[in-house]
Amino acid sequence: MATKEELTHKLAQAIVDMEVDEAEAVAKAITDAGWFSMDLLEKGIAAGMGQASQYYEDGEYFIPELLSCADAAEAATDVFRPYMQGQAPEPKGCVVIGAICGDTHDIGKNIVALVIQAAGYEVIDLGRDVPAQDFVAAAEREQADVIAIASLMTTSMNHMADVIQLLEKRGIRDRYGVVVGGKPISASFAREIGADRYAASAGAAVRIIDEWMQAKKQMQVAE
Amino acid sequence: MDVLTPKERLLRSLKKEKVDRHPVICPGGMMNAALVEIMQHTGHTLPEAHHVDSLMRELAYDVYDNTGFENFGIPFCMTVEAEALGSPIDFGSLSCEPKIKVEAYKSVKDVEFKPRGVMEKSSRVAAVVQSLHYLSEKYPDVPAIGSLTGPLSTSASIVDPMTFLKQLRREKEAAHKVLDYVTGHLIDYAQLMVDNGATVISIADPTATGEILGPKMFKEYAVYYINKLVDAIHAMGVPVIVHICGEMAMVKPQIAELHGDAISVDAFVNLKQMKEEYNTLTTMGNLSTYLLEFSDPDTIYKQSKVLLRNNIDIISPACGLSTSTALKNIQAFTTAIKEE
Ligand code: B12
Secondary structure (H helix, E strand, O other), X not given: OOOHHHHHHHHHHHHHOOOHHHHHHHHHHHHHOOOOOOHHHXXXXXXXXXXXXXXXXXXXXXXXXXXXXHHHHHHHHHHHHXXXXXXXXXXXXXEEEEEEOOOOOOHHHHHHHHXXXXXXXXXXXXXXXXXXXXXXXXXHHHOOOEEEEEOOOHHHHOHHHHHHHHHHHOOOHHHOEEEEEOOOOOHHHHXXXXXXXXXXXXXXXXXXXXXXXXXXXXXXXXO | OOOOOHHHHHHHHHOOOOOOOOOEOOOEOOEOOOOHHHHHHHOOOOOHHHOOHHHHXXXXXXXXXXXXOOOEEEOOOOOHHHHHOOOOEEOOOOOOOOEEOOOOEOOHHXXXXXXXXXXHHOHHHHHHHHHHHHHHHHOOOOOEEEEEEOHHHHHHHHEOHHHHHHHHHHOHHHHHHHHHHXXXXXXXXXXXXXXXXXXXXXXXXXXXXXXXXXXXXXXXXXXXXXXXXXXXXHHOOOOEEEEEOOOOHHHHHHHOOOOOOEEEEOOOOOXXXXXXXXXOOOEEEEEOXXXXXXXXHHHHHHHHHHHHHOOOOEEEEOOOOOOOOOHHHHHHHHHHHHOO
């Protein structure tokens, strides 16, 4: 019989291989053996999704593949969920994300949301064509750490600035990190509208949000 | 001096026959050129013109007249097809193009297959074909281009796009069935356009970009269904332009398999090199839409001349224009080409 380590590895591999049924079966084998522990989420599921995200960044996987990996991860998580009761892992932080109003493009935003979530964040996805005030309202309601705004169109990207102005008007700008992204966005555009950071890809978004959370923690310690 | 009419020039270019100079066009649909500046000036405005054929044809004429593009391009959005197949539309505003409010179906397995003939019953399809009819009769020398949203983009506008994209892998049979269904209706729509005077059909399929699909899915779905559509339009006796969005390095070999009479590509694709690699290809493109929006007439004029030097067969913007592009920038572009 396989050891727990072997099964954990097999689970990660099933996720990378887009094998939804296999991921579910391995997860069941783990719980049947009474081996469920919280570190499986990190070593099995997050490890598999991390590898899948890397393949996507490297151009080896495309959107259909990456989404299938996410499905496999989801299937395994569903098996584990009843065993996680009361010990759900503390998310690394909360990110509110959406595609700004006027814009129907949401594939890239969805990928970013997926990868951020796989990296351990709680993600509140507001969908597409989202008005500025909805970003702000959701961030306040959820006590979010980061607001992530997507725009794929030059005609809608200027509305990203509205979110920041609204935060300033309400005197809560410094509560949130604001990260922007999408094809026409650049680091200089981000600076121009007063966003904190720009990320060109889903992987870069995670790195930037990790940095932001790190800095925030240090600030809190200093205070 | 021009020897050929714009229609002759475009049709000859599509057949790779000799022309007096390069045509410069903008097909409409995804590549809509109804700029805010034009509409504010003429008063024929969107979103109203998405619905009413009298306004639609006036606006198409205004675009032709003001920009210098040598064609009529109809419609001005990518939602006509999905609306006819069941998705509700938000028609946007003067400056913002229409978009799908929410896709009609959650999964490829939920799609209700509407019988053939629904295109004919759509009021917006009617506005499009009536406009084509009017313009092609009244201005026989100007090519009237009917723009279609491609099979993948239309399918991902009636089925939730994320589910759809993953089902291309996981529910192949059901996904093929939906694509086949959608392609059938697109053929019907193209037939209505052709019957009503469309000179050329232009297919744009942004969701089919290699950036999203990758080479395997691009071949299995995009090439197959776009070709099916193109072949059907060829059987109607009309040439077809196929536009593929985005970065293409990973799908370049498949591009040569597309049956379109001209292949139009985005700005980062080196068309000169592509022409050398596939010498049977008729190339179309590809002045950056960002350049057109953010640069100035001088720079645009110079960059346009580069396209001429590279002998791109049909000159056009590289992809969908921003509605806030300045008219003088577009005019610098078309002037540079027409002076050749
Ligand atoms: C697919 C597509 C569509 C699909 C969208 C399907 C969907 N549900 O998303 C459809 C067919 C519906 C569509 C419609 C239109 N489109 Co379109 N479309 C594209 C296309 C080809 C690809 C976009 C895409 O999904 N790429 C794949 C994803 C994975 O990449 P991505 O979005 O860049 O995301 C990555 C990064 O940017 C980053 N990222 C993305 N979001 C975020 C967010 C944050 C916070 C961060 C940190 C990072 C980040 O990470 C992602 C993953 O690595 C682009 C051109 C292009 N090459 O980008 C045009 C493009 C965006 N479209 C364009 C246009 C013009 C339109 C239309 C207006 C056409 C028309 N005439 O109606 C309509 C839009 C109507 C509206 N009001 O919104 C233009 C926009 C021009 C402009 N003004 O700026 C583009 C740029 C084409 C061009 N000209 O080159 N389109």
